[in-house]
Amino acid sequence: MSLSKKKSLNFEFISLNSELMSHNSVNSIQFFPQNCKGEKCQNSLSSGVNSYVFYFIPDKMTWTEAQTYCRKHHTDLATVNDQTDLDELLKTLPKGFKSNIWIGLYRMNAKAPWVFSDGSSSLFRPWISGQPNNSGGYQHCVYTDPDGYWNDWQCTDPFHFLPNHPHIYTDCVLLATF
Numbered sequence: 398m399s400l401s402k403k404k405s406l407n408f409e410f411i412s413l414n415s416e417l418m419s420h421n422s423v424n425s426i427q428f429f430p431q432n433c434k435g436e437k438c439q440n441s442l443s444s445g446v447n448s449y450v451f452y453f454i455p456d457k458m459t460w461t462e463a464q465t466y467c468r469k470h471h472t473d474l475a476t477v478n479d480q481t482d483l484d485e486l487l488k489t490l491p492k493g494f495k496s497n498i499w500i501g502l503y504r505m506n507a508k509a510p511w512v513f514s515d516g517s518s519s520l521f522r523p524w525i526s527g528q529p530n531n532s533g534g535y536q537h538c539v540y541t542d543p544d545g546y547w548n549d550w551q552c553t554d555p556f557h558f559l560p561n562h563p564h565i566y567t568d569c570v571l572l573a574t575f
Contacts, residue, residue: 449482449561451475451489456557460538463499463558464514471560474501474514479521483545486559494543499558502539502547507531511539523547 452471454463460474467474477483477500490498501514502522511529512518529536529549538552 449476449485451486451559451561453489453491454558454560457555458499458558459555460499460503460552460558463556464501467501467514467558467560472515473561474499475559475561476501476513476515476517476519477521477541478517478519483521483523483541486541487543487545489559490543497540497542497548497550497556499538499540499556500547501561503552504537506537507534 454466456466458466464474475486475498477486486500502511503514504511510518511522523546525542525546525548528547529539531537531549533551535551536549538550539547540550540556541547
């Protein structure tokens with residue numbers, strides 16, 4: 398029997414560690430909610446195009462060390478595209494937390510554009526008044542304060558940080574390829 402006459406059905410569970418794959422000969426991709434045991438189910442991979450789940454890490458690291466840690470254990474340093482993302486990020490902080498937190502926003506030098514660690518960019522930037530100022534000519538990384546205001550800072554200072562994952566409901570989503 399030739400493969401063109403035989404139809405096959407493949408199911409794959411999507412996990413937080415999976416990467417987006419290119420499907421060259423897929424007729425359709427559908428998402429099916431599964432038993433969610435009280436969790437919110439969705440028929441998509443995320444709650445929004447730029448939505449993330451954030452994780453508070455109690456250790457302090459430089460921006461580069463934090464980025465490396467996040468890429469090894471999660472997805473990347475926090476990407477914050479809008480007020481909703483920022484509100485979700487701030488909810489992950491322990492009650493009474495009063496320290497600065499690295500996010501994924503950085504630039505290669507004083508003339509380069511600000512981009513997130515994952516390569517994306519956003520016009521949403523709630524800077525502290527007077528920032529960014531690139532004081533000393535070497536403030537190329539960004540932290541958020543516990544109130545959600547951002548400041549450019551030297552990348553070598555250790556701060557707490559927040560990795561993220563795309564907001565995927567792994568207990569609820571089944572990928573079916575036909």
